[in-house]
Amino acid sequence: MDSSTSEIAYDHSPFLKIYKDGRVERIAGTEVVPPSLDPQTGVESKDVVISPETGVSARLYIPKRTNQTDRKLPLLVYFHGGGFCIETAFSPQYHRYVNSLVAEANVVAVSVEYRRAPEHPLPTAYNDSWAVLEWVASHADGKGPEEWLTNYGDLERVFFAGDSAGANIAHHMGLRVGAEGLDGVKVEGIVLVHPYFWGTEPIGGEATEAESRAKVDRLWRFTCPATSGSDDPYINPASDPKLGSMGCGRVLICVAEQDFLKYRGWYYRDLLGKSGWGGVVEVMEASGNDHVFHLVDPVCENAVAMLKRTAAFINRGEP
Structure with a gap:
């Protein structure tokens, strides 16, 4: 052999x-699960191919139709985590989580299936995610190929969200919207759950965790071989001169007390405040929990609290 x-x-x-x-x-x-009509929440989902050439796709969700009125609903674009190299939009935990969030917040959702490293190293995931956003924007003014978006989604009330690597992607999509615009789309807010950011210089408790730091450094260079290092603007917002151009007015950062990446979440709050962005940033910390705990135990007290906080963030100001 x-x-x-x-x-x-x-x-x-x-x-x-x-x-x-x-x-x-x-x-x-x-593991993957098919789209469904969820018997507990009434949320319906289906899969769509965005680009036949690349295979980029998405799972769409709409809440229980009997709860809907003629008024269109906020549109949530979700980016899954997994270090840019594992998990998919079709993973059981992501299907379950987005389903729950759609039911709690009463929103239409687009869960992005981007290509992953190492077969497709970064920045592929960013480019694929932007392609999905352009597809979403094609539905402005009642146009576009997907009836769920044209009939139910309000492109004037769009939110981005993601966890871990997906939060990193959501951040960069917000920056790109701010720098380039997205015709027909207004992004109101972004939710970053346990965001995967990094940097050469340790902050907070990172200084005493040499082994963990080495693993994060190694993973980043693995998924982005062309990177300049751990201070690359893709992974370290402090190195990005475009940070002040964030294309929304509100950001919610969720961190977990036992998560090694929590220091970067708090630091990101400080960076946004100093960037000249001018929006409002909030932080929610879960005591006693670790990285993406809400996916592992979605019914625990802190996971339910974070779900409700995210839904309230999306629906703030709604009549």
Whole structure:
């Protein structure tokens, strides 16, 4: 047997392994579930292909139709996490979470299925996510191919949200909207849950966690081989001169007390405040919890509180 088929070139357990023959073995985040009509919430979902050429797609959600009026609903665009290399918009935990958020907030949602590293290294995920946003924008003024968006989604009340790497993507989509605009779309707010940001210089409790820091550095360089390093603006907002151009008026940052990345969430709050952006930023910290705990235990007290806080953030100012 060719030894290259079993020799590991890159081991990032418990997430994935890369073998010397180029084979990618994803250990986590491989399970998927189909779209559905959820019996508990009445939320309906379906999958759409955005780009046949690249395979970029999305899972769409609408809340229970009997709860709807003639007034269109806020539109949430969600970006899943997984270190840019595992999980999908179709993973059970993401399907369950977005379904719950759609029901709680009474919104239409687009959960983005972007291509992942290492087969598609960054910035592919950013480019794919922007392509989905352009597809969403094509539905402005009642146009576009998808009836759920034209019939139910209000493109004047759009929100971005994501967790971990997905929060990083949501941040960059907000910056790009601010810099370039997105015709027919008004982004009101962005929700960043346990955002995956980083930097060369340790902050807060990072200084005492050399092993954890090394793992984050290694993962970043793995998913973005062309990076300039851990101070690349893609991963370190402090290095990005465009930070003040965030294209929304409100940002909610959710952090978890036991999460190694929480210091970056709080730091991001400070950076936005000094950037000249001029919007309003809020932080919600969950005591005693770790990274993406709300996906692991969605019915725990803090997960329910965060779900309600996110829904209230989206619906603030609604009649």
